Amino acid sequence: MKKIIIYSILVFIIDFISKVIVSCNLVLNESLVIINNFFSLTYVKNYGAAFSILTNQRLFLIIVSIISIILILIYISKNKVNKKIEIIAYSLLLGGILGNLYDRIFNGYVIDFFDFTIFDYNFAIFNLADSFIVIAVILFIIDTFWGDRK
Numbered sequence: 001m002k003k004i005i006i007y008s009i010l011v012f013i014i015d016f017i018s019k020v021i022v023s024c025n026l027v028l029n030e031s032l033v034i035i036n037n038f039f040s041l042t043y044v045k046n047y048g049a050a051f052s053i054l055t056n057q058r059l060f061l062i063i064v065s066i067i068s069i070i071l072i073l074i075y076i077s078k079n080k081v082n083k084k085i086e087i088i089a090y091s092l093l094l095g096g097i098l099g100n101l102y103d104r105i106f107n108g109y110v111i112d113f114f115d116f117t118i119f120d121y122n123f124a125i126f127n128l129a130d131s132f133i134v135i136a137v138i139l140f141i142i143d144t145f146w147g148d149r150k
Contacts, residue, residue, distance in 0.1 A: 001073075001077055001081070001097070002119030002135070003087055003091075004076060004081065004087055004090045004091050004094065005050075005094075007087065007088070007095070007096065008090075008093070008094035008095040009119070010091075010095070010098065011041075011091055011092055011094070011095020011099070011106060011132055012095045012098045012099050012102070014128060015095065015096065015099035015128045015129045015132065016094075016099060016102065016126065017112075018094050018095075018127065018128045019061070019099075019113075019127065022041060022113040023032065023043060023044050023111055026041065026042075026043035026045055026095070026113070027043065027069075028044070028045065029043065029044060030042070030043055031115065037117055038116065038117055038118070039114075039115070039116055039117075040115040040117075041110070041114070042112075042113060042115035042124050042125055043112075043113050044111075044112050044113070045109040045110070046109055046110045046111075046112045046113075047059055047109045048061075048109075048131040049132065050124065050126070051124045058104055058108060058109075061104055062101065062104050062105060065097050065100065065101040065104070065144070066101070067095055069094060069097055069098070069101070070095065071109065072090065072094060073094075073099075082141070083143070083147065085139055085142065085147060086143060087106060088136075088139060089135075089136045089137075089139035089140050089143065090136070091149040092133070092135050092139070093133055093136035094138075095127075095129070096129040096130065096131075096132035096133035096136065097129075097133065097134055098129075099128070099129030099132070100111045100127075100129045101118045101131070105129050110127065111127060112125040112127045112130075113125065113127055113128050114126050114127065114128075114131070129134040
């Protein structure tokens with residue numbers, strides 16, 4: 001559990017630094033094109049969750065995040081979590097949740113900035129914390145279906 005806590009803090013710090021860099025170098029709603037018609041950095045404030053669902057439900061999202069963190073920590077403390085894939089997945093998940101929770105508590109919104117356009121579809125703008133959470137879920141799925149094969 002100690003490794004997971006340390007790695008989660010590192011994930012949180014990486015997310016925090018990325019948001020500071022974006023918010024200090026871009027004006028709100030400003031877009032910096034990285035790859036034309038595909039990828040930009042666009043600084044936005046998200047007052048909801050993924051895809052801006054639950055907009056202006058800050059308290060609810062804070063409570064859900066705190067409960068999620070507590071439940072994950074209880075699960076980790078009661079179960080043997082020693083496979084590398086599990087340690088990485090839980091670290092990414094906790095660090096990602098902490099990153100967005102911090103934003104909601106101290107800013108009142110989440111800073112998002114990764115902006116992709118795929119086949120003329122402008123995908124939702126997201127941040128590193130969101131990416132870490134999605135990667136964690138993918139790792140859990142991989143571990144569930146292929147983790148114990150010899």
